[in-house]
Amino acid sequence: MKNNLDGKKIVIFGGNGFIGRHLIQKLSKHSCKILIITRHRNEEKNLKILGGLGQISVISMSSYTLTNLEKILKNSDVVINLIGILYESKSQSFEYVHEEIPSLLSKVANNVGVKSFIHFSALGVENVRNSQYAKSKVNGEKVTIENFSNAIILKPSVVFGSDDNFINLFSNISNFSPVLPIFGAPRLEKSKIFSRDFLFKSSVKFQPIYVGDLAEFAVKVIDNNFKTYELAGPTIYTMDELLNLILSVKKIFRFLVPVPLKIANVMGLVLENLPKPLLTRDQVKLMKYENISIQGLKNLKKIIPNPKSLEIILPTYLK
Template identity: 40%
Template structure:
């Protein structure tokens, strides 16, 4: 891939998508600033580039001056920051609406040539979910501040460090049943993290991507129930799949949502009421020249560690 950019600032670069993106971006020779609250948490990424090429820097996304300093002199600015639940000062509004606006304004003022905003399928200003509303607000703010920005909306992202398949595989280790909220009928189109990282790279190199929004989904649509069945098949465990009515799920979300790291919140239950698939007519991975990777190809490479006896167990049948 031919690349003319010299300096990139990646907000949230030490996270799930970021670690896959940094590897690809470093190969272009671009100097990379990983903007994060805790720079030491990004030190493991330094080895993906030459000495001094990858530099973790401290940033406060709530502070204009801090953000401006992080993007100063950058050709590329990429915002990967997002949260699945609110905690302490990390609110949906502050993280997913106000921060993207602040970053986009600073990037435009700094003269950045490209801006990539990672949003999510389901971003909707009219949604009852605060997560979805603030994702939409973040998109709008980015468009207003940096009209040429490229917005990428992935469905559920999977890969070795994901918080979806790993979570349910871990639950299957200790629980006799897995929950099917609302009966497990909600549809998803899981997308491989490597494809998302490739989409960012393609968008940066494309003359067509500025100003466009792409929805990123895998090659197949699954119901939530089918995804739980896939988890059980790959981990070779027998577990009941129990339908949980919406009213019960809402109560569980209200209670569990008070925990420091909740497994379920009311807002997540609200999100599950809507399908999470690529919209008809949307620009997709194919428009970026990417053939999406099937979940069945990737998840066996990391869910095998949840099998009885561990990763190298040769047991072929289902266990307990």
């Protein structure tokens, strides 16, 4: 699948995040102009060096209105929305970030004649009950398609890479803690070594996708018409398998301790009051559901024939 990005103006919202930085690096290999909209004024220098001289521009914007968005998106060819949060704060709710902002961006993009609109969502959110995060993600997809009929929706599984928030969280915990928690409805399984012993195995599964593959996929489908893509990596893991892989790469031993969801919910009740919570009650609700997709891997392989696995990438950044 080929596309021609030469000479195009691409506007990215949320480009200063984990996925955004990798996407910018992929886009900057083409002769296109990239405009990044961010709330963080101090990120301008760090973002500009991701591309060639004069290729990347950065605008700091703390609020979005029809007027200022029309000025920014006028004469743009592509709009990419990466804005998202994992937990709510006093200034940012799931509804505002995942529903109202995508609705406004897609509406303005359509009104001013933008040719392509890509919206990043998340895998499996439509199957989750009683989670405000999941509900807002689903609604964000709906309003985007309603406002911009040719929009492309990308729904990746857990995304990993050198500066991710998932693998690095447990890796960092292992640096100071002798135990690692197994979240996600642990179940008992008889040990293969000692018949009287039992091992805890997580029943929830993940299918992590490498951020470089995700970014490359996004670049390659820019010229496509409306489609929703589930995206997932080449290997399915349970939570305990993920943790054991992290420990194996780091060549250390830690005890894996099962955490029933009821206890995890209590932990979330306490931790969600921190400025940057490690866990919230809403996130605990997500732990009940698998994050895998066979079709997601098929979709990825159509563009990325040999997607990278955790086993290949983790040794390059875990210490």
